[in-house]
Amino acid sequence: MTFTVNSYAAFSKDTDLVPHKLERRDLAKDDVLIDITYTGICHSDVHEAHNDWGTANYPIIPGHEIVGVVSAIGDSVTKVKVGDCVAVGCLVDSCLKCGPCLADEEIFCVKVSTKTYNSPEPHFPGHLTAGGYSEKIVVRDHFVLQVPKELQAPELLPGVAPLLCAGITMHTPLTEHHASKGQKVGIVGLGGLGSMGVKLAVAIGAEVVVISRNHKKDSKAKELGASGVLASTSKEELEKHAGTFDLIIDTVPFDHDVNVYIPLLKNHKTLVVVGHVGPFVASPISSTGLIFGDRRIAGSCIGGIKGTQEVLDFCAKHKIISDHIVINMEEVNDAWKVIGDTASRYVIDIAKYRESNKKA
Ligand SMILES: [Zn+2]
Ligand SMILES: [Zn+2]
Structure with a gap:
């Protein structure tokens, strides 16, 4: 069983992102379903979609700076519960058994570290992982992070997304x-x-x-x-x-x-x-x-899951969020064109996008 969510996708290196019905896998026992609230726009999103690194697989649904709310969990999940404010960064899977994984450096997994988008999807054969430019995401529990209470205020939350990358x-x-x-x-x-x-x-x-x-x-x-x-x-x-x-x-x-x-x-x-x-x-x-x-x-390459939780906790303690500009999903192509012009991070209001799709 799978389900479909609305997303924005790149279908080639020189075309704009366009609306796309994305198929997501159903929850396995260790999976978490997240209703995405905000997704930050990272420069990597643009590089990947434009195939600047020669690694693009299309369609690409970018986004690895994700905050949202847990809306369902698999049977064996204990790390989070429904209603928790959570986050997902650049990684969504790894073997969790090799040396780097056991050293909390899943990003250097010797088997395969699965990126949040544009990676072969290990739990959904024939599909690619798809990121936060979408209404919902399914993520293995180990790779889901808790957003500390201090950062959950509505005025702070969009600035939390960029902390994930x-x-x-x-x-x-x-x-x-x-x-x-x-x-x-x-x-x-x-x-x-x-x-x-x-x-x-x-x-x-x-x-x-x-x-x-x-x-x-x-x-x-x-x-x-x-x-x-x-x-x-x-x-x-x-x-x-x-x-x-x-x-x-x-x-x-x-x-x-x-x-x-x-x-x-x-x-x-x-x-x-x-x-x-x-x-x-x-x-x-x-x-x-x-x-x-x-x-x-x-x-230095990003960081592991433990380190990502540490940075969220550190930022909560010191009241740090990213400078940011909130945009609507429909403005994403315009934001991509000017992404280098500002020190502020563009953050997509996914909750609003999901609501507008419900009404449509
Ligand atoms: Zn990034
Ligand atoms: Zn590993």
């Missing part, structure tokens, strides 16, 4: 590299990811400096709690900050010169890349800044 993506390198009170943390780029990174690092108690090409984002950076902006094109400013950072997280999602950031680090400290850039071609990475100072370059 942007939040965890920035939280993981901050914890992995032990960002702590009094340290100096650099955040390169002030888009959706960078903005979240600033808020989280400030809440940890770090001094946060935004590293940007120029000073256009000075006031935004300060508004988020950063002490200021370092313009990476200014030789003078680079010299002034040289050797002073405990950690730098680079969120730039395209090829760029990372060599300018390395000398900003103290000795033995790390530059973490979170943007999925592929090879750095424009400016090859030089060993000089790495060797003379024993500095490191590392990567």
Whole structure:
């Protein structure tokens, strides 16, 4: 038995998203049915749908920043109950038995980590997983997260959705590299990811400096709690900050010169890349800044389920949500065209979409 929900789907790399009747699997014993309330728009949604990474399988129903309400559970589910306010991030399945899974890093499952959309659907042969640009989603209980009470207020909830991708993506390198009170943390780029990174690092108690090409984002950076902006094109400013950072997280999602950031680090400290850039071609990475100072370059990929719950709990404690702009489902194609222009995350009002479909 399956059921049908309304969704928006991409059917090719160069066409708009269009309304689509999506078939979902019925609940297995460990499944949770969620009536989606809000879904955040992530830059990855656009990249996947446009096949920028060569991994697209159509149709694509994007969306991996999901909050909603549990409307049914399978017989063996104990993690959540009907009526709970819950969330789903970038992952919906993995083997739960291998080394990485047992280490709470389901994203690196050696068998297969199933992405929330555009992955083969292990419980629904012949189908692809389909994300939050839809009225409802069925998710294995392990991958469902609790939205803390403090974040459930109606005015906060849309800003919770982006925590499921942007939040965890920035939280993981901050914890992995032990960002702590009094340290100096650099955040390169002030888009959706960078903005979240600033808020989280400030809440940890770090001094946060935004590293940007120029000073256009000075006031935004300060508004988020950063002490200021370092313009990476200014030789003078680079010299002034040289050797002073405990950690730098680079969120730039395209090829760029990372060599300018390395000398900003103290000795033995790390530059973490979170943007999925592929090879750095424009400016090859030089060993000089790495060797003379024993500095490191590392990567970081989203995070596991335990870490995602931790970021939600951390954000509840520190009253952090993402800056956001709520839109209607019908506006999603327009939002995709301007997604890079703002540090605020676009969030789709799915509850409203579901209600309007009921009336239609
Ligand atoms: Zn994302
Ligand atoms: Zn595994």
